[in-house]
Amino acid sequence: MLRTDRDEKKLMMYTYLLCIVCFLNLAILKQPFDKGALVMALVTCLLIGYSYFVIRKFFSDGDKFIFIFSSILSVIGIVMIYRLNMAASIKQVIWFAVSVTGFILTVVILPDIKRFSKYKYIFLAGTIIFMGMAMVIGTEINGSKNWVLIGGLSLQPSEFGKLFFVAYLATALKDFKNFKELIEPGIVVMVCLGFMVLQKDLGSALIFFGISITMLYIATSKLKYVVTCVGLFAAGAMISYQLFDHVRVRFMIWQNPWPYANNKGYQIVQSLFSVASGGLTGTGLGLGHPEYVPVNTSDFIFAAICEEMGILIGFAIIILYFLLFYRCMRAAFYEEDSFSRLLAVGFSAMIACQVLVIVGGVINMIPLTGITMPLVSYGGSSMLITFLALGIIQKISEEGR
């Protein structure tokens, strides 16, 4: 116990150091010296430090690494966004503060997670409402009709839908006994995927599939269900390829983006240039040209990071995500209650799938689908959702010990 205590503190120190060094770097690059960067560094460090203190003080039983890993990722994100778009990064810090508050409140206020297992149909309703919302009152941004404008804020309701979706699946699968019980969740999953394809949000569709299949396997331990689902998904993908033009275009660009470098494939080509220009150690923070990459603060932030900080930092981020994923799954490992377990597994898979889909897309390993990189990308709803999910996992980790 003492051992991990020391490790945690060391890791926290490194996080502060990373934050300060990066912002100092950016401050020095500007003429005249940019004091704002130092303020940002200070605010970010204070936020992280205070939250860590709260978690340690009042909930010393839980897994503190979940928070530490997510702080490191958030710091990298805030630094990169500051370098790309100062105004956005101030908003991002505010969202970070809101999200961390949400994280702590989830842990503090939420009663025993087990008690939520009976609200199956509330979760189901939430899932359908949020998934379908953008279809009815949505606006199209960056080629996907999955945004809703409320007041001055643009939100992606499918982000909130994810939380309900995982909660619903956890209630539906927790007492799995036979095949019949899979029919209802099966239909719900298919409806959700259908919504996503119609909203041209293929990335989310892929993530929902990843979440469902992971939870299905954990709940049933039957490989044949998994294989069947993959088969069904492949069939669905084929059908949507035939039916929808936007699916075919994505696929075509993925196969060879170069003929479309100046029109449909512009984003991915610029992203590839960006990653390739950075090399192993990058051009240096503030010295590259990630400004040529479109939507560089959200979907393509990984490309921007690779260009300026190098693919070594890119690898570090991927490894950090895996460690975070591991710590989250670990919470499920020690949990007794099957609902909580499935919840933890679902949320962990949600984060991991998101990383795989967006990083794979940015480097053209898989067809590009515009989604955010959890914690790193600019975006309030994405960050809030991720921290809420992590808060629930944190809560579960405390129950488990």
Place this chain on the structure above:
Amino acid sequence: MIDITKNIKRVLIVFLIFFIGLISYITYFEIIVGPSIVTNASNKRLWVKRNEVLRGTIYDRNMKALTTSARIDAATQKRQYTNGPLFAHVLGYVDIKYGIAGLEYKYDDQLISSSIQDTFTNYIKSGGKTQEKVGNNLITTLDYNIQKKAYDLLGNNKGAVVVLNPKTGEVLALVSKPSFDPNDLTGTWAGINANKDKPLINRATAGLYPPGSTFKTITAISALENVNGIMDRTFNDAGKLVFNSKESLSNFNGEVLGKLTFKQAYVHSSNVFFGTLGLELGNSKLKETAEKFYFNSNTPSDGITIENSKFPSFSFYEKGNIAQSAIGQSSVLATPMEMALLTATIANGGVMMRPYLVKEVVKSNGEKIKTIEPVSNKQVISANTASIMKDFMRTVVVEGTGGNAALKGIDVSGKTGTADHTDGDNSKPHSWFIGFAPYDNPQVAVAVIVEDGGQGGIAAAKIAAEVMKTALSK
């Protein structure tokens, strides 16, 4: 839910494999794909790099500056081409919006690499001021006077002129008409692209034309190499070669040339003789000879992109096509550069020199970085064959179809061509002339094409003569 711990472990392993896959792919991308894509023209980072250095100057062989570059601000500079459209195709252009072409593209890395470095000692030496970085300069093989002459002689005609030094492969002039103004791309781009005459195409190296009778030179070479006793043969030219009820081949203007030797047939450009010769040689032999001159393949060159000239394959029964191909019609297509290289090879005793455009690369202070030496592409034909062809070509000008190319005091040799084509409504043939001078010690080889220029012995031959005169007058 009994095996859940095992399941979680399995799921962890599956995701671990995915994450490792991601890292492996990025590594692959960085090592294998990355280096080849960063130089892609769509990568705007290259323009940032280009603008850090003031682009080097391009000179002609007599150190006349063909370009100037001036700094506007830290991120932009203005490239001016001192002679506007005169050198537009050969030099190309460099523009953030329209890309980079021609010699500017081929020697981009030299033009943007500067010998002035941002080192600490330089900083101290220059007293704390950062020096403007200036790219390396290029001294080309081009000669302003020859280029100007050829450009003016073509006048308002469409066409191209290629002038080479047959002994070295130096490109002395490379003219393509219509031209465009590289100094005002923004203002004229839309018009240039809408123009059906396609001014952006470098006709000298990328214009594919039927070579017409100039191609008889290759047919003659093929005959010299493959047909025994061809020199002693006599032939009766009845004015028409009939293949079947529909197809036949006639001489220009329906002339009947009568009894001819091989040499006379070349000198008077007998279609009937060469059509018959083509049938005797067959498609494969003729194609083999054409391919020795880099038809159907890349011509090794430096600083220029040469489009592949084309010689077709025919089955033995396609008699009409085979005979037509022997006189440079049917689907035979050649660039003016190709025909100039053919002439230069004959003038240079059968050795084709690699055409090149840059003689020297020098630092901004004039210090030499590298000199590009003439390189032989290969011995294409024997010295003996070359000397027979030289003699043939000399006779063309003295007593054959090429009389208009004759110059006082200079022994010009050459071959005319009048190429039928199907482009456009104008049925007037293209006018060709290929030749070299002086006969004894060839210093210059030319290829001239005047689109829709009519008979080769007139329009093209006159231009070729004047260009050679200018080239030899220094």
